[in-house]
Amino acid sequence: MKRLHVLYFAILREQRGLNEEHVQSAAATPAALYAELVSRHRFSLPQDRVRVVVNESFADWDSAISDGDSIVFIPPVAGG
Amino acid sequence: MKRLHVLYFAILREQRGLNEEHVQSAAATPAALYAELVSRHRFSLPQDRVRVVVNESFADWDSAISDGDSIVFIPPVAGG
């Protein structure tokens, strides 16, 4: 099991009811972790509308994640 | 003979040494008038680099001009 630091923004923050949390997970990739969190928290956004940031850099959904990583799921942005 | 009011701007003003003058001419068109003035004052700009304004509206070189008209030859512009 890995201990992951997950931050939530915008609609995901509201749906989770938290800005951040530490998650214990066996997920090997951001995709696996997001699937786990979607099923646990009923997030409305499917993975194909979300990007993922690992340790403050955009990352592939199937990259490897490690114990202690900081993970942020990025809902569709709307700056400007 | 027509009495025409001619205004000069920019390089034409400097080459003529006047802001404006009244010109007596038999010229039937702006093109004829410009040719007359070029030969008289050695303007450096050929007609194909100049536009003409008659009575404060852009006009064709071969339009008819009338006694009392105000005529302005427009050197290449450089606003902005």
Added chain:
Amino acid sequence: MFSLSPSPIDPANVMERLNHPAAGAYASFEGWVRNHNEGRPVMRLEYEAYAPVAVKEGELILDEARRKFAIVGAICIHRVGALEIGDIAVWVGVTAAHRGAAFDACRYIIDEVKARVPIWKKEHYASGNSGWVNCEAPPPD
């Protein structure tokens, strides 16, 4: 320079940093909070950013603009927090020797910022409802 601002943006003040004797063209863009969006009356809105990554991505976009276009300087500032109708949500200023590069870079920057920088907008409607723009409905096409 890309930055996030919790207080109102003052373009007249910021653009002084772009003064340069070789700059002949200055193009700028401001996004203002409108009183409607897709037909719904909007009363106010909030911008939320993932700050460290927003700044990093914003700086990356400005670097890309400097590489792609012959510009002298470029700055972008995005508001965060609660905004009212008419407030400046985002400001982009670009200088160049010639206007083509200034316009092209300014547009590139705002297009990329809107598409890529992790900033979210929650609109509060006259109806009392609210929603995260782009997040609530299916994608537009």
Added chain:
Amino acid sequence: MFSLSPSPIDPANVMERLNHPAAGAYASFEGWVRNHNEGRPVMRLEYEAYAPVAVKEGELILDEARRKFAIVGAICIHRVGALEIGDIAVWVGVTAAHRGAAFDACRYIIDEVKARVPIWKKEHYASGNSGWVNCEAPPPD
């Protein structure tokens, strides 16, 4: 509204006239007096206009922009008289509901103003020479 200004242009002041609750995008352009042109150091310059026709042609260009693009408002001001390095020679401000129209109209206006409005520029070079831009040499191509 198109106007000629014998005194310095203050965009922050003028653009207040463009405020409108339906305007979500503001694009602007400023032409600044550069310290060089085509490789020659420039010390200062003069703009001369044929005022009644310059204003009429400028207004026509703004009308064209309003017909071609979905904009809310547009203003252009051009300086006349003696200018120093760094002065604003021309300012264009455009508002629209969306940024595409604001950028396109702003660029259309400055392009057309430069091509059509009877305003002339005399540059004074570091060498002591001076010249009317576009008037002295053969056309550029």
